[in-house]
Amino acid sequence: MILDPCAIEVHNDRLRGKHRRAFDFVSHEISHIEDILEKLQKFQIAIPSWALGTGGTRFGRFSGAGEPATLEQKIEDVGLLHALNRSSDAISLHIPWDIPKDANRLKQFASGLGIHFDAMNSNTFQDQQGQQHSYKFGSLHHVDPAVRQQAIDHNIEVIRYGEELGSKCLSVWLADGSSFPGQLNFRQAFQHTLSSLQEIYRHLPADWKLFVEYKAFEPYFYSTTIGDWGQSLLLANKLGPKAFTLVDLGHHLPNANIEQIVSLLLMEGKLGGFHFNDSKYGDDDLTAGCMKPYQLFLIFSELIDGMDEKGIAHDSGLGWMIDASHNLKDPLVDLLQSVEAIKIAYAQALLIDRKSLREAQNQNDVVAAQEILQQAFRTDVRPLLAEARLRTGAALDPISLFRTLGIREKLVEERGRNSVATGL
Ligand code: LRH
Ligand code: MN
Ligand code: MN
Numbered sequence: 001m002i003l004d005p006c007a008i009e010v011h012n013d014r015l016r017g018k019h020r021r022a023f024d025f026v027s028h029e030i031s032h033i034e035d036i037l038e039k040l041q042k043f044q045i046a047i048p049s050w051a052l053g054t055g056g057t058r059f060g061r062f063s064g065a066g067e068p069a070t071l072e073q074k075i076e077d078v079g080l081l082h083a084l085n086r087s088s089d090a091i092s093l094h095i096p097w098d099i100p101k102d103a104n105r106l107k108q109f110a111s112g113l114g115i116h117f118d119a120m121n122s123n124t125f126q127d128q129q130g131q132q133h134s135y136k137f138g139s140l141h142h143v144d145p146a147v148r149q150q151a152i153d154h155n156i157e158v159i160r161y162g163e164e165l166g167s168k169c170l171s172v173w174l175a176d177g178s179s180f181p182g183q184l185n186f187r188q189a190f191q192h193t194l195s196s197l198q199e200i201y202r203h204l205p206a207d208w209k210l211f212v213e214y215k216a217f218e219p220y221f222y223s224t225t226i227g228d229w230g231q232s233l234l235l236a237n238k239l240g241p242k243a244f245t246l247v248d249l250g251h252h253l254p255n256a257n258i259e260q261i262v263s264l265l266l267m268e269g270k271l272g273g274f275h276f277n278d279s280k281y282g283d284d285d286l287t288a289g290c291m292k293p294y295q296l297f298l299i300f301s302e303l304i305d306g307m308d309e310k311g312i313a314h315d316s317g318l319g320w321m322i323d324a325s326h327n328l329k330d331p332l333v334d335l336l337q338s339v340e341a342i343k344i345a346y347a348q349a350l351l352i353d354r355k356s357l358r359e360a361q362n363q364n365d366v367v368a369a370q371e372i373l374q375q376a377f378r379t380d381v382r383p384l385l386a387e388a389r390l391r392t393g394a395a396l397d398p399i400s401l402f403r404t405l406g407i408r409e410k411l412v413e414e415r416g417r418n419s420v421a422t423g424l
Pocket of ligand 3: 251
């Protein structure tokens with residue numbers, strides 16, 4: 001299904017008056033409003049292919065109707081999101097869930113919808129049919145060189161697929177770990193992971209990046225071989241200039257100060273990108289900003305400060321991606337909510353009075369520093385996001401338009417009630 005641009009115009013015409021009043025109210029208080037609007041228009045967040053179907057929990061999966069059953073349909077779904085908000089112009093594929101059969105045709109199809117291919121993800125956390133060696137006891141860290149080689153070969157294959165599609169990044173997340181003390185020799189597991197990643201790195205094209213994602217727990221519960229940003233950074237530093245750490249917000253131990261982690265990784269030039277989601281307990285993969293919007297804002301505050309200091313472009317310097325997998329809501333609506341929450345945090349962080357904050361910090365004026373941050377956080381920036389959407393031809397209210405147009409109902413009609421996406 002392709003969205004008719006007239007539908008967006010009709011919708012925007014209906015909401016324009018109300019929007020204008022709300023926008024005028026907030027915007028004349030903001031001196032650099034045009035700069036913020038321009039940044040908001042450029043800011044794009046990639047969509048993972050596995051978020052387009054209903055995600056399961058470890059106890060079951062309740063598939064939604066009209067899920068995308070093919071890679072084309074997944075791209076089509078991202079095209080719909082992008083038409084609605086003009087903020088999601090890329091899709092991130094996971095191999096082998098999304099093997100491209102005809103890369104050229106897919107590339108053309110995607111670019112017709114304004115979509116390109118973001119980071120490619122390898123999968124050595126599940127055994128696939130016909131696979132020679134099992135990943136039950138890990139992949140790149142495995143004690144058996146034959147298993148490591150199989151996992152290395154898979155990653156090289158993923159790079160090849162990515163090259164055909166025009167991707168520029170390989171993202172590696174390993175489930176490798178242990179569930180019982182004594183199961184693993186930590187140093188050996190780390191060394192094996194390093195040498196396996198070095199082999200993969202040797203096959204990385206010159207203009208590609210390698211993202212090393214860390215996660216403290218799950219699926220194993222005693223140790224994870226790339227368990228935190230220290231281990232990831234150690235690997236990225238040893239690998240070389242094309243390797244970076246990837247931060248997934250749900251992959252930390254409870255109460256970790258993620259904004260501080262981000263700020264130091266940026267300082268070291270080793271922050272590659274983000275997997276946005278939110279959580280209350282663990283890797284809950286909930287809608288971005290639904291639990292801890294202040295944390296998301298503080299993360300963006302550090303990001304902007306660090307990127308501006310280093311002259312890194314906000315829109316293209318780092319990899320921005322959602323990594324959520326919803327099992328209750330319509331996945332497309334959930335993604336619209338996530339994109340909105342991420343951009344709200346970004347816009348609020350753009351409002352921070354940096355000069356005054358530095359002064360307050362240098363004078364140890366704790367109260368002033370807190371007031372400056374909270375002043376920005378408590379500003380309702382939603383009209384700014386709506387204005388940025390209006391200027392790019394997107395919908396003023398994407399979720400209500402999704403519902404009034406009956407987009408899911410139309411997808412069910414097209415794809416059938418029992419159409420199920422591959423993925424988690
Ligand atoms: C692991 C993870 C990683 C995977 C994705 C499916 O928890 O965050 O990024 O590739 O989920
Ligand atoms: Mn992730
Ligand atoms: Mn995760």
